[in-house]
Amino acid sequence: MKAIFLKAEIFLATLLAFALAAPALADHMTGLPPSARHQELPIELKQVAPDLYFYYNDSSSNSAFLVTGEGVLVVDSGQHPADARELLAHIRKVTDKPIRYVINTHFHGDHVFGNTVFHSQGATIIAHRDTVTMMRTHYTQEIARRADYYKRFGRDPVELRMDLPDLALDGNLSITLGGRTINLIHLGAGQNPGDMLVHFPHARTVFVGGPFARRNWSNTSFTPSVDNWIAMLKKIAAMDVDRFLPGHGDIGNQQDVLDEARLLGDFQAAMKTGMAQGMGREALVKNLRFPQYQDLRNYDRLHNFINGLHHLYSTGKPLTGLP
Numbered sequence: 611m612k613a614i615f616l617k618a619e620i621f622l623a624t625l626l627a628f629a630l631a632a633p634a635l636a637d638h639m640t641g642l643p644p645s646a647r648h649q650e651l652p653i654e655l656k657q658v659a660p661d662l663y664f665y666y667n668d669s670s671s672n673s674a675f676l677v678t679g680e681g682v683l684v685v686d687s688g689q690h691p692a693d694a695r696e697l698l699a700h701i702r703k704v705t706d707k708p709i710r711y712v713i714n715t716h717f718h719g720d721h722v723f724g725n726t727v728f729h730s731q732g733a734t735i736i737a738h739r740d741t742v743t744m745m746r747t748h749y750t751q752e753i754a755r756r757a758d759y760y761k762r763f764g765r766d767p768v769e770l771r772m773d774l775p776d777l778a779l780d781g782n783l784s785i786t787l788g789g790r791t792i793n794l795i796h797l798g799a800g801q802n803p804g805d806m807l808v809h810f811p812h813a814r815t816v817f818v819g820g821p822f823a824r825r826n827w828s829n830t831s832f833t834p835s836v837d838n839w840i841a842m843l844k845k846i847a848a849m850d851v852d853r854f855l856p857g858h859g860d861i862g863n864q865q866d867v868l869d870e871a872r873l874l875g876d877f878q879a880a881m882k883t884g885m886a887q888g889m890g891r892e893a894l895v896k897n898l899r900f901p902q903y904q905d906l907r908n909y910d911r912l913h914n915f916i917n918g919l920h921h922l923y924s925t926g927k928p929l930t931g932l933p
């Protein structure tokens with residue numbers, strides 16, 4: 611009885627999220643269809659090592675999976691169960707081994723809303739405990755933020771469920787699967803509380819998830835400290851690996867990671883200078899332009915990101931943070 615009530619409650623929350631989403635999105639969007647802002651590429655599966663695959667989903671969010679004799683480890687589950695089923699179909703073209711683990715690198719819906727599909731495969735889902743808290747706290751908002759995507763791709767929001775990880779970590783964890791070691795690394799909050807890196811030492815590859823999106827202006831509404839985020843990106847860039855798999859965008863190299871650190875530094879410096887000169891939120895939105903970054907994906911959402919950092923610097927807390 612309680613479970614049924616909870617389901618009904620989540621369903622109502624979903625409906626409410628969509629009712630609220632329309633005016634919020636109108637304010638956020640430029641009015642241009644996404645294709646006019648960024649030419650989206652078809653999904654591509656890239657083999658980056660004999661047993662490691664990068665699932666490059668340019669229209670939504672990226673995943674990766676490691677194939678071993680004892681089963682499969684998946685990184686990030688997609689934006690909707692339908693996206694997770696597509697990812698699973700790609701995995702099944704490579705292997706029929708069971709899905710053993712799924713790592714949620716951060717709490718954003720585009721990286722966790724496919725969890726139900728992998729749970730029904732028997733997978734154990736793992737995330738940092740702050741990711742679990744953020745998933746619980748901001749579930750409705752995370753659905754609302756994706757209304758445009760669900761509409762464009764015909765994804766039914768009624769199918770969404772709050773499906774939390776089975777294991778919540780306080781720090782790092784090493785997993786051994788089929789003779790491979792996979793290191794889950796928490797370097798504090800970068801883009802989000804709970805950011806988790808997934809390091810595949812044998813493949814000289816790290817999946818960065820939230821803190822790194824290649825040639826993309828990352829959302830700054832969740833970070834409790836841009837300085838920590840920049841320091842984290844510098845640590846990641848210094849890792850002894852050959853490739854950095856981002857949450858969005860194609861496979862990156864060390865310079866791509868440092869480029870994101872530089873963007874954040876430039877953005878933070880301009881925001882702090884403007885606020886020190888007495889500029890309020892509207893004046894910052896009106897005046898800050900960053901022409902050197904205007905070709906980056908999501909540049910058209912700059913006013914949202916200014917809003918996020920303005921909130922952080924004027925209150926000391928992220929716009930969307932831990933409760």
Ligand SMILES: [Zn+2]
Pocket residue numbers: 671718720721857858
């Ligand atoms: Zn994302």
